[in-house]
Amino acid sequence: GAVVSQHPSRVICKSGTSVKIECRSLDFQATTMFWYRQFPKQSLMLMATSNEGSKATYEQGVEKDKFLINHASLTLSTLTVTSAHPEDSSFYICSARDNRAVQETQYFGPGTRLLVL
């Protein structure tokens, strides 16, 4: 149980285009999902907290107009990188909390590798 999927796993795009990444909880419902980015050999950096049915909460320094988050259902959150630039190239990982769980564990997706040329 507690499986989270991400799609796509890898994406290469041209500078200036937008890229959408999907995060799905496959066997549980998640009111809250999280989006992280990770640079090589560095820690996961929280970008935003995605709340079903309401606006996402962004961390300081993360541009909400550049990283659009939509959490339209209890099993799906999407991150859209708008007008992507080479500096947006990174490993993007989502996680979700199981609504039924007592403890506060996050279940992570496998990640999406974004390369902007």
Next chain:
Amino acid sequence: SQKIEQNSEALNIQEGKTATLTCNYTNYSPAYLQWYRQDPGRGPVFLLLIRENEKEKRKERLKVTFDTTLKQSLFHITASQPADSATYLCALDTGGFKTIFGAGTRLFVKA
């Protein structure tokens, strides 16, 4: 500011030995602490959670300790195997469902 420190140097050990990884934190009073495993190019996988009122937690060959006085957690893998080679992340609750991760320690277990 809040800070989590994990040994940035890789830990190399021989198969069968016990691996011990350290997580230190400052300016926190977390209600709980978690350890995750991350393989290259993959998302983290949850291993163990320990609460502030627990001193020790075990799961198979894994053991975690939590010393809120020292502001430190130790993560042990006994009878280590080459398959245990990965990066291990320490994560702290900061309240409000937000978790902050350390940079991780890479473990290499040699056969």
